[in-house]
Amino acid sequence: MKFFKFIFIALVIVSCSSTQSVTGLYGKCEKEYFACTQLELKTDKTFEYFIFMDVGGASVINGNWKQITPDSIVLNTFKQPKHPITTYTGKINSETTENIKITIKEAGFPLAAATVVINNNQGEGKVANTDGVVEFEAQKIHTITYHFLHKSETIAIDNPNFNEIEITIKDLDSSAVPTYLTDEVMILKNKRLFINESHSLKKTNMKNKQWK
Known part of the structure; x- marks a missing residue:
């Protein structure tokens, strides 16, 4: 003892x-x-x-x-962020077969001017419009990467057949x-x-x- x-x-x-x-x-x-x-x-x-x-x-x-x-x-x-992680929702829109539509938001607002890259094809990135939307030619999606200011993140997509994807990124701490x-x-x-x-x-x- x-x-x-x-x-x-x-x-x-x-x-x-x-x-x-x-x-x-x-x-x-x-x-x-x-x-x-x-x-x-x-x-x-x-x-x-x-x-x-x-x-x-x-x-x-x-x-x-x-x-x-x-x-x-x-x-x-x-003090912690309201959205500590990046999330996404996706669906297959049978009426849209020629393009893939990606919408990217932060805290409920469009992330305009963010550069979006799919499947790590860095040379083929596109800039989101004022609605946070960017479109690509139809293809299977495995990853989506966004670049905004000094932040970047790659999101793995679990269904490569999604042709409409909405991403809500984690709260940016850009100060x-x-x-x-x-x-x-x-x-x-x-x-x-x-x-x-x-x-x-x-x-x-x-x-x-x-x-x-």
């Missing part, structure tokens, strides 16, 4: 020590900075993400974080400062938090925090 009690206490200590090694402030702003990013991971498993840009000023987004491996965490903001993070994975290595492959934040003293 004492042995199992010891094991339980040891696991709690290891768990606490792992959390303590992750929590804290990441990112240090230079003096008279024009841009700065800081991320505070709190002991209650919430975070505050500070982003400052010379144009637009400071923003702080909040949410929960969770350690998923010894060297990685996942972040989710409290310079993210509105929300959904299952955003960040890597921990050598007291650095890697937001992506090219950008990391070094762990720093809490006195360097730039917001209240």
Whole structure:
């Protein structure tokens, strides 16, 4: 019994020590900075993400974080998109045999000017009109890819015989400062938090925090 009690206490200590090694402030702003990013991971498993840009000023987004491996965490903001994933509906219209009609929308509005590609034929993309509609010659559809601003996504179509397809894409977060993070994975290595492959934040003293 004492042995199992010891094991339980040891696991709690290891768990606490792992959390303590992750929590804290990441990112240090230079003096008279024009841009700065800081991320505070709190002991209650919430975070505050500070982003400052010379144009637009400071923003702080909040949410929960969770350690998923010894060297990685996942972040989710409290605010989440209404449409987190892209969906589609399709049908076979027997009265239309010469063309395939694809309608693409975002948040219920036509995604005009989006470039649409079918079956990964990148050289044959077409631009959606003001109604979010694009048409192609009749053929079997396996995938549809859209490109809009800096976003792109490929959707697999389960019935290649559909000739009318309506796509509702997931909510776009096109602002310079993210509105929300959904299952955003960040890597921990050598007291650095890697937001992506090219950008990391070094762990720093809490006195360097730039917001209240």
